[in-house]
Amino acid sequence: MLKITKLEGYAFLLLTCMASRDSSLLYSAKDLSTDSSLPLPTVSKVLKLLTQAAILKSCQGSRGGYSLAKPADEINVAEIVQIFEGPLALTDCCGEASCPRNCPVAPDWQKLNNAIENLLRGLTLADMVNHQK
Incomplete structure (x- = not known):
């Protein structure tokens, strides 16, 4: 079954934490660690x-920190997943132009892969924050 890794889950937790607050502020790793209850090294x-x-x-600097590089409604879930997983592909043949084994179910896998990819691209960080309210 499809499953988000721990690091991906942590990324979504940190990003939604930042996106739900003032986007003009910088957030330190230490503050985000405290707010999310995640270990600072992680x-x-x-x-x-x-x-x-x-x-x-x-x-950088004493007043440095992290902020979103673009608005939360311009960051989609697929972008974040790809950082940790690479290209979105349910099977090996979904990541290739065509299945080298001429598999009879390859078109179905590709159809499912496209549906999931479209769903992930259509869901933004802002959507995730709005669902929390």
């Missing part, structure tokens, strides 16, 4: 990955 690791993927931006 939070730092996730923030680094999200920054490398341009979901977050970071500012």
Whole structure:
């Protein structure tokens, strides 16, 4: 079954925490760790990955921290999942242009894969925050 990894879950927790607050503020890893009840090393690791993927931006210095790189309604769930999972593909043949084994169910897998990908691309971080209210 499809399952979000722990790090992905932590990423969504941290991102929704940031998106539900003032987007003009910077959030430190320490504050996010405290607010989310996640260990600081884990939070730092996730923030680094999200920054490398341009979901977050970071500012150095004593008043530095992290903020969303773009509005929450412009960050979709697929973008976040791909940071941790790579290309969205239910099976190996879904990630390729065509199935090399000429599998009779490949079109069905591709159809299902496309439906899931469209669903993930259609759900934004803002949607996730709004569901919490």
